[in-house]
Amino acid sequence: MGSSSGALGSAYRLTQFAHGGGCACKIPPGELEEIVAGLIDTDRPDDLLIGLDDGDDAAVVRIEGDRAVVATADFFTPVVDDPYDWGRIAATNALSDVYAVGGTPVVAVNLLGWPRDTLPMEPAREVLRGGLDVARAAGCHVAGGHSVDDPEPKYGMAVTGLADPGRLLRLDAGRPGVPLSLTKPLGVGVLNTRHKATGEVFAQAVAAMTTLNAEASRAALERGHRCATDVTGFGLLGHLYKMARASGVTAVVDAAAVPYLDGARDAVREGYVSGGTRRNLAWVTPHADFGRVSEEDRLLLADAQTSGGLLVAGEVPGAPVVGELVPREATALIVR
Structure with a gap:
């Protein structure tokens, strides 16, 4: 997987310490929307440019003229066994929320939960090192953070960035007649599920999950x-x-135009589908016309991704x- 954590990755299978993995362990979208439904401010101030209304990827607040602050947080349980790679993936995923609204990450703080009674602390160091390396590559400072003793390992970041309030990417700005572009192939969810079940390592999935969305955001x-x-x-x-x-x-x-990672279709056919993916499909089905699209394709299109690409209304x-x-x-939704 290109990891430099040596034997640490093989000594402890981190995915076995968590009930779910990566973004597949999120609260189901339908349940989440019910929870936050009464929390949306109907009298939103003008300087809150992106808030809770549509479930965008980050909050954006205008601070002056052509400057806005972007704020987000994202963390999850292990999606791979190698601690250094998990740190890189989680950091890439957290930074992605800033890129998804058109911002540039400036500073991040770590969020770490660790079962100190069942896991040594050295793998935790590797997790943090992976996050730091990704943040450095993104030109984003890492300044401390917060940790708790947790029955399950969890890692991520709270990230603050800057954006031009006149050049934001948002959910409610789509218009008819515009093409949809996808900047990373799908399939990391089913490959991660297979990895957790079998221990097989999928370098192509790790490579996709550790690719920053910075260039795609700038291009958009x-x-x-x-x-x-x-x-x-x-x-x-x-999404x-x-x-x-x-x-x-x-x-x-x-x-037929949606790209997938090598091995993704095989993983679905062999049953490596997370509960999160099945809940995603159940959530969108009442709002979708699938025509004759197969169950296999439906599951792949609903596959719970971790650190996926950008979905852009427009060519990239x-x-x-x-x-x-x-x-x-x-x-x-109409799927053909």
């Missing part, structure tokens, strides 16, 4: 796009449904076009 902004999200725990279909709903449009997906160089936005039809 440079082309004048204003609608995007990152594809994480709710799967492509879940696309949120975009279509917020923008008042229907999203059409060309299932090097990213395949996987569908388009059209005027609102009977359902928010």
